[in-house]
């Protein structure tokens with residue numbers, strides 16, 4: 414996507430990045446809530462603990478990255494959630510609250526997995542010196558993050574073994590929907606998406 418290509422070569426319009434970070438901080442607050450809901454609804458204490466840790470990571474670790482950019486780039490906290498961000502966060506929260514917990518877990522997985530794939534892809538490209546977005550890049554290409562993603566994938570695989578084929582299909586559908594919403598989130602940042610009315 415152009416947003417990611419320009420992030421890699423450091424030419425991304427700062428206003429687009431600021432829009433992305435401001436919306437992403439709204440996303441993260443709700444993502445943390447969705448993770449906490451799934452922790453509360455998990456069937457095993459192991460899974461509950463893992464989701465509690467993920468929720469903490471989403472709020473504390475990601476917040477630290479954001480806080481740096483908020484200060485450095487003078488980003489204003491956005492009070493208006495973009496259409497794509499609202500669609501994605503409401504989808505995750507309603508899935509976490511109302512759907513079978515395994516389906517909610519599958520819906521939360523692309524957030525981890527796609528950032529890992531994007532992080533690895535970026536890291537394989539020639540690195541630009543003095544890229545203003547380097548700190549963001551480093552967050553998602555590291556070993557520590559890879560370990561977290563592996564754990565999230567393993568939990569979903571383990572949870573799926575206890576599901577019927579129809580439930581597994583629901584898990585796949587939730588995963589695919591969330592992948593599309595990840596795509597829409599990048600795209601909306603690139604377009605600095607506004608409400609049409």
Ligand SMILES: Cc1ncc(C[n+]2csc(CCO)c2C)c(N)n1
Pocket residue numbers: 437440441444467470471474475523524525528595598
């Ligand atoms: C739209 C959007 N999707 C995924 C992430 C990445 N992410 C957010 S929380 C979390 C798990 C705990 O750190 C991960 C990988 C993001 N920042 N913004």
